[in-house]
Amino acid sequence: KTAVVLFTRDLRVRDNPALAAACASAEHVVPLYVLDPKLGQLSPNRTRFLHESLADLRAALRDKGGDLVIRMGDPVAETIELARSINAEGIGMAADVSTYARRREERMREECERHRIALRLFPGLTVVDPGELRPGGGGSAYRVFSPYHRVWRAAQWREEVATPAKITLPPAVAAGRLPAIPKGESPDAAHGGETEARRKFATWMRHIGPYPELHNDMPADGTSRLSPYLRFGCLSPLELANAALKSDADDYVRQLCWRDFYYQVALVYPQLSTKPLRPGADTEWRDDRDALQHWQDGTTGVPVVDAGMRQLRAEGWMHNRARLITAAFLTKHLGVDWRPGVQWFFRWLLDGDVPNNSGNWQWVAGTGNDTRPYRKFNPIRQAQRFDPEGVYVRRYVPELKGVEGGAVHQPWRLPDKVRRGLDYPGPLESHRDEAVWLRP
Ligand code: FAD
Known part of the structure; x- marks a missing residue:
């Protein structure tokens, strides 16, 4: 056979x-x-x-x-x-x-x-098959995370399968050449492959302990960075979830459940990348190419936003907290449509995939499954909370290297003389009125 x-x-x-x-x-x-x-x-x-x-x-x-x-x-x-x-x-x-x-x-x-x-x-x-868990009441997928998480944790997960010891090819199959590895766009991007995935996985299991305290801490960079390996299946999500459970890392397992959650949403909602999950939830988006361009280039004049967008280009990856801040800034503050945001992330992210990228964007834009769709993220308050000393910002925005401490989050508040010496833009024209609002 x-x-x-x-x-x-x-x-x-x-x-x-x-x-x-x-x-x-x-x-x-x-x-x-x-x-x-x-x-x-x-x-x-x-x-x-x-x-x-x-x-x-x-x-x-x-x-x-x-x-x-x-x-x-x-x-x-x-x-x-x-x-x-x-x-x-x-x-x-x-x-x-x-x-x-x-x-x-x-x-x-x-x-x-x-x-x-x-x-x-x-x-x-995924850990649990996307079609396996169905909500009561005839729905075809869970639209809210918490009830999904409950049944997901209670579900019987499949058994991990053994690694084959030997593989025998049929005679006379030409293997074909693997083309040379092409160049990516991000100079500091992680490298692919199961070997690298397992190395990172082993290291991560030794550092998973403080995840609950560190996963929102932007300068600490205390998340697993395993998402690209899950994206390409270099690492089994089930193996990762089982290992994390053994380490009592419940908060981490819960994040893995978010990934499964969006897969089961995507299964029943194929237009996830283009149409709002909640019908009629799209607002009147502004068609502001200039603002979109500054957002993409990381030159909005709001340091924490620019730091996130530059991390994306440099590494093909962005910290989750920065993804939330930058996505909210584009949609809730600049009022620009979430779809160009989805596309920009999709171009750069090593972990970019339809369910997680579009699902999370819709959550942030308020068109998705968030139970508080009108929430606003104040980027300055977020920065002060999750990067209080400005370490993350200075890591990715070298123009602000000379500004010490948390003052780096609001360069418009620096004395005129200092500000004029910085090669860093002021707030966007289209956003200038909001500069007042931006002050927490
Ligand atoms: P850890 O904190 O170590 O988490 C472990 C794993 O849990 C992750 O690898 C990921 O598989 C899963 N996970 C964590 N948070 C989420 C989440 N919010 N939604 C779904 N899964 C999650 N994740 C992607 O894998 N692909 C995407 O294209 C993607 N696009 C995003 C776009 C936006 C606007 C936002 C706000 C989030 C997006 N995420 C996406 C989710 C999350 O930001 C990344 O999964 C996470 O930052 C990856 O880093 P990590 O592996 O160090 O995460």
Whole structure:
């Protein structure tokens, strides 16, 4: 028996249900990745991370006697063609929730039926399967986090699967060349791959203890930074959640539940990136290209906002607290539509994915599942609370390096002479009236 395992966002050999099932049931297994030119354009940062992850996965599979077969083109056509050329009985892959992924699954199902190949979909992208928990009262997904979190914690999670010891390729399958690793856009971005994921995971498990006190502390940088590895499946979210539970890190496990929460929202709400979750929740957004540009460039004149936006460009990642502050600043203060914000984050973030990016943006913009959609985030108050000494701001905004302590959050309050000496913009024209408001 021969089986093809199509890797998508599960780029790991550990706790990989599709790979484990194929190795348990078939004599020959072909691990396959199809580089889809349609996805390669979305984000240079993620494309680089993906290629690093593929190189690492190939090495891990070779270690076990197998290989990672690489093809380029339409994933469905390429997978079917390969499966037919080696008379494979079955294709296995991880189930996914985005519109794009579900269309791919649907087409794969049709083609498999046509060619009498068995298609099996596996869990593994989340802790709990997105379709598994349904609210009472006939709803198809939980719209509010707390009740979801309760049932999610009480649910029986699947068992982690064993890592295959040996993988046997069928004779005469050309593995194909992995193209050279392309350049990303962010100079300080993390590197992809399961090996790197496991190194970071092991380190994190030694530092998880103070997470409840540190996860909002911007200068401490005390979060796991594992999100890109979860995004590409270099690390199993279930393995991470189980390990965190063993360390009694309930607050951390709760954050992982947010990730699952947005996946189950995306499953039933495919327009998450373009349409408000709460019908009619979109307000009259301002079409202010200049403000949007300054926000993207990190030159709004509000230091904590600019620091976050520059961290995004430098690292392809941003601290969660800074994501909240910058997203709220664009939508609630500049009054600019959340959708260009979604797109900008999606271009730069290594962890950028539809459910979490769009779900969180909608939460902040007040069009989503927040139970307090009209909340305003005062960026200055946020900065004073979560970066009281201005350390985070000075780390990313070198023009303000010379301003000591918390004064860095309100350069417009510095004595005229000092302010004029700074090569840092004043508040945006469109925002100037609000400068008064910005003072807590
Ligand atoms: P930790 O604090 O170590 O948390 C552990 C894990 O829990 C994270 O890796 C992540 O998988 C999950 N998690 C934590 N917070 C959230 C949350 N609010 N929503 C969903 N999952 C969460 N996260 C993404 O993975 N992809 C995105 O595209 C994304 N876009 C965002 C956009 C905005 C506007 C906001 C406010 C948040 C966004 N987040 C996104 C959520 C969150 O900011 C990141 O998951 C987190 O900062 C990643 O860093 P970490 O791994 O160190 O997190």
